[in-house]
Amino acid sequence: MALCSKCGKREAIVYQKHTGMKLCKNCLFEDVKQRILEQVKKYDMILPEDRILIGISGGKDSYVLLRFLPEIHPSSRLFGLMIEEGIKGYNRAETFSFVKSSCHELGIDCVITSIKEVLKYSVDEFMSLQIKRCNSIKISACTFCGIARRRILNVYARSHGMNKVATGHNLDDEVQTYLINILRGDIMRLIQLHPLSIVHSPLLVKRIKPLRTIYEYETAFIAYMEGFRFQETECPYIVERPTLRTKIRELIKEIERIDPSAQLKFLNEVDKALEPLVKMRNMDSVNLPRCSQCGEPTAPGRNICKFCELIDNVLNIQY
Ligand code: SF4
Ligand code: ZN
Numbered sequence: 001m002a003l004c005s006k007c008g009k010r011e012a013i014v015y016q017k018h019t020g021m022k023l024c025k026n027c028l029f030e031d032v033k034q035r036i037l038e039q040v041k042k043y044d045m046i047l048p049e050d051r052i053l054i055g056i057s058g059g060k061d062s063y064v065l066l067r068f069l070p071e072i073h074p075s076s077r078l079f080g081l082m083i084e085e086g087i088k089g090y091n092r093a094e095t096f097s098f099v100k101s102s103c104h105e106l107g108i109d110c111v112i113t114s115i116k117e118v119l120k121y122s123v124d125e126f127m128s129l130q131i132k133r134c135n136s137i138k139i140s141a142c143t144f145c146g147i148a149r150r151r152i153l154n155v156y157a158r159s160h161g162m163n164k165v166a167t168g169h170n171l172d173d174e175v176q177t178y179l180i181n182i183l184r185g186d187i188m189r190l191i192q193l194h195p196l197s198i199v200h201s202p203l204l205v206k207r208i209k210p211l212r213t214i215y216e217y218e219t220a221f222i223a224y225m226e227g228f229r230f231q232e233t234e235c236p237y238i239v240e241r242p243t244l245r246t247k248i249r250e251l252i253k254e255i256e257r258i259d260p261s262a263q264l265k266f267l268n269e270v271d272k273a274l275e276p277l278v279k280m281r282n283m284d285s286v287n288l289p290r291c292s293q294c295g296e297p298t299a300p301g302r303n304i305c306k307f308c309e310l311i312d313n314v315l316n317i318q319y
Pocket of ligand 2: 224291293294304306309
C-alpha cells in the first residue's frame with residue numbers, strides 16, 4: 001500500500017486528482033479544512049459575531065458542512081434548518097432523525113420544517129395541482145422546490161436573528177452555475193453568485209458557500225469515511241432538472257480527463273474577473289422592491305416575487 005504523499009506516515013486512501021497526491025484520511029481532512037478556511041478568510045465569509053443558519057438537505061454536502069463549520073466557528077452560533085420538500089418516497093424519517101442526532105452531537109441546535117408547513121403547498125401538491133389545472137407541466141418541480149427552500153431559509157434566518165445562511169454547494173455545483181449563467185449572458189446573476197456580493201435589501205440574509213472549492217468527489221469520500229447516513233435515494237423529479245446543467249456536467253467531466261484541476265482554475269479565474277464588477281455593484285444604493293402580495297423582496301422592476309408568480313400561474317391556469 002502506498003504511503004500518504006503529504007505526511008509519508010499513514011496509508012494513502014484517496015487519490016486527489018487535482019494535486020496528483022495520494023492522501024491519508026487525516027491529510028485529506030486537514031487539506032479540506034484549510035481550503036474552506038482559505039475561502040472564508042479571503043472573502044470575510046464568516047466573522048466572529050456571525051449567527052449562521054445552515055441549510056441541511058440531508059445529502060452528503062450538508063453533512064460535510066456540518067462536520068467542518070464547528071471547527072471554524074463556535075457551535076453556539078450555528079443553527080441547522082432541515083426542510084422537508086414533501087416528495088413521496090424521497091423524504092424519509094431516518095434521514096430526519098439522523099440529521100437531528102448529528103446536530104445534537106456537534107452541539108448545534110436544529111429544527112425541521114416543511115415547505116407545506118411554511119408555504120402551504122408541498123412539492124408533490126404543487127405538481128399535482130398543476131397537472132390537474134392544465135394537464136401538463138409548465139413549471140418544473142425543481143423550480144418550485146428551489147425557490148421555496150431559498151425563501152424558507154431566508155425568512156427563518158431573518159426572523160431568528162441570524163445574519164448568514166450557509167449552504168453546502170460544492171465546487172462542481174458552483175462551476176456549473178457559473179457556466180450556465182455565462183451561457184445565458186446573465187451578468188447580474190453572475191455578480192450575485194460571487195462571494196463578495198452584498199445583499200440589496202434589509203430583508204435578505206447574506207448566503208455563504210464555504211465548500212465552494214471542495215470537489216464533489218471529496219465531499220462524497222468524507223461523508224462515506226465519517227459514516228454519515230446521507231440521503232442516497234434519488235429524487236423522483238431529478239429527470240426534470242435543467243438539461244443544460246446535465247450537459248455541462250458531462251462536458252466538465254470530459255475536460256477534467258485532460259486537466260484534472262480545470263474546475264478550480266475556472267472558479268478562481270471567474271472570481272477574479274467578476275471582482276471589479278461586484279465591487280461596483282456593491283456601491284450602488286439599490287434597495288430591492290417588495291412583492292405586492294407577500295411583502296418579500298423581489299427583483300428590480302418587478303411587482304410580485306418569483307414565488308407568488310409561480311403560485312399565481314398554477315392557480316390561474318386556464319383549461
Ligand atoms: Fe427538489 Fe428538484 Fe432536488 Fe427533487 S431534484 S429535491 S424537486 S430541487
Ligand atoms: Zn411574493
